[in-house]
Amino acid sequence: MPDRRAFLKFLAGSPLLAGLLPFRDALMQQTAESVISSPAEAINVFEFEVAARKALPPAHFGYMATGVDSDATLKANREGFSHYDLRPRRLVDVSRIDLSTELFGVKWESPIVISPVGSQKAFHPEGEIAVAKAAQAKRTLQILSTVATSSVEDVTSARGGPIWYQLYTTNKWEGTQKMVKRAEAAGCPVLVFTVDLPAGRNTETQELFRRNDTRQCSNCHSAAPGATYRRKPMFDGIDATSIALASPALTWEFVRRLKDLTSMKLVLKGIETHEDAALCLENGVDGIIVSNHGGRAEESGRATIDCLPEVVKAVDGRIPVLVDGGFRRGTDIFKALAMGARAICIGRPYIWGLSAFGQPGVERVLDILRRELDLVMRQCGTRSLREISPAFIADSWRRG
Numbered sequence: 001m002p003d004r005r006a007f008l009k010f011l012a013g014s015p016l017l018a019g020l021l022p023f024r025d026a027l028m029q030q031t032a033e034s035v036i037s038s039p040a041e042a043i044n045v046f047e048f049e050v051a052a053r054k055a056l057p058p059a060h061f062g063y064m065a066t067g068v069d070s071d072a073t074l075k076a077n078r079e080g081f082s083h084y085d086l087r088p089r090r091l092v093d094v095s096r097i098d099l100s101t102e103l104f105g106v107k108w109e110s111p112i113v114i115s116p117v118g119s120q121k122a123f124h125p126e127g128e129i130a131v132a133k134a135a136q137a138k139r140t141l142q143i144l145s146t147v148a149t150s151s152v153e154d155v156t157s158a159r160g161g162p163i164w165y166q167l168y169t170t171n172k173w174e175g176t177q178k179m180v181k182r183a184e185a186a187g188c189p190v191l192v193f194t195v196d197l198p199a200g201r202n203t204e205t206q207e208l209f210r211r212n213d214t215r216q217c218s219n220c221h222s223a224a225p226g227a228t229y230r231r232k233p234m235f236d237g238i239d240a241t242s243i244a245l246a247s248p249a250l251t252w253e254f255v256r257r258l259k260d261l262t263s264m265k266l267v268l269k270g271i272e273t274h275e276d277a278a279l280c281l282e283n284g285v286d287g288i289i290v291s292n293h294g295g296r297a298e299e300s301g302r303a304t305i306d307c308l309p310e311v312v313k314a315v316d317g318r319i320p321v322l323v324d325g326g327f328r329r330g331t332d333i334f335k336a337l338a339m340g341a342r343a344i345c346i347g348r349p350y351i352w353g354l355s356a357f358g359q360p361g362v363e364r365v366l367d368i369l370r371r372e373l374d375l376v377m378r379q380c381g382t383r384s385l386r387e388i389s390p391a392f393i394a395d396s397w398r399r400g
């Protein structure tokens with residue numbers, strides 16, 4: 001036994017292994033010291049993660065925190081930002097700053113968008129409704145998930161204005177059709193079709209956290225076929241027993257079919273290569289979200305910020321390119337804007353805020369990120385998003 005302990009100690013101290021330690025181990029080791037007790041106390045968005053960990057049952061925290069396999073892509077999304085340095089310019093009058101951006105003819109005060117995240121009542125009793133109210137208070141664009149725990153009608157009403165609707169297809173066209181028409185009728189101007197989960201996924205970290213949860217999951221979650229979806233309002237009136245969200249047979253033909261079905265703008269979420277960006281253009285797609293599902297799709301190992309330049313280049317300004325994955329700092333956002341993103345989306349950070357404090361938590365996360373972006377824009381001598389160009393990024397990425 002002492003030998004084993006000594007060996008483990010040796011392993012933990014090994015610098016080689018330290019770099020390879022899975023992200024989940026770092027999470028497991030997080031202590032509850034210095035947990036904020038109100039949103040106002042937070043000095044950065046990371047503090048909400050610790051507070052969410054304390055607030056949530058382990059299984060629910062694990063569902064949110066997980067990547068796939070060894071969480072390498074999840075980690076890469078964060079590390080990717082360190083591949084790029086800033087080139088600030090001096091002596092520019094930055095007393096007035098404009099953070100606004102434009103998406104499909106609508107002007108938004110800031111380029112920070114709320115990514116679709118499923119099952120938000122697993123994080124807070126008010127779930128998507130609390131997020132919608134925060135989005136309204138902070139005049140922020142919200143994208144609602146197909147597997148939301150509130151309906152598109154209720155969230156639109158709580159938001160007090162249109163939201164974008166994210167689509168997972170069902171394995172029956174009639175189900176997809178119903179859902180798309182419902183989003184359209186609720187006033188959604190944009191349909192975000194997520195294309196990065198054709199074949200399921202291996203969410204090991206989620207399983208590890210679930211194993212550590214002493215509660216009876218079966219009290220709330222039934223294992224019956226379709227039970228998960230029957231509880232989700234967007235599946236009302238759709239045969240839930242035949243639903244399979246991972247649709248292995250989907251091709252670009254389906255994208256054209258969707259385009260013909262709806263008058264909403266069609267954005268594809270989950271594009272990572274210039275080849276697929278070119279196919280988006282060929283198939284009439286109106287916008288792209290460069291995304292790897294927050295490291296929850298395939299274990300590509302590649303950060304979305306590293307994917308962004310090739311997509312932007314292929315698109316060449318013809319349609320808006322957004323990006324998500326690992327955005328936690330104003331400087332992260334600035335880098336993506338400099339590389340040509342029209343806006344960036346956040347997933348986990350607002351879920352941390354929601355989990356710990358409900359609507360005020362989400363509001364504070366949005367405030368912090370906006371404040372940090374404002375600060376780095378001034379520090380770099382850029383007064384509007386138009387002025388944030390590739391020239392503000394150090395040469396290293398352009399050589400690559």
Ligand SMILES: Cc1cc2nc3c(=O)[nH]c(=O)nc-3n(C[C@H](O)[C@H](O)[C@H](O)COP(=O)(O)O)c2cc1C
Pocket residue numbers: 063064065077115116117118145146147166194269291292293294295296324325326327345346347348349
């Ligand atoms: C708990 C959780 C649930 C998610 N659910 C969905 C979903 O229903 N639909 C979808 O397109 N993306 C979903 N995503 C991915 C997010 O939209 C987004 O791509 C990702 O969270 C961005 O990375 P970040 O969390 O590092 O900000 C989910 C992400 C998380 C963390």
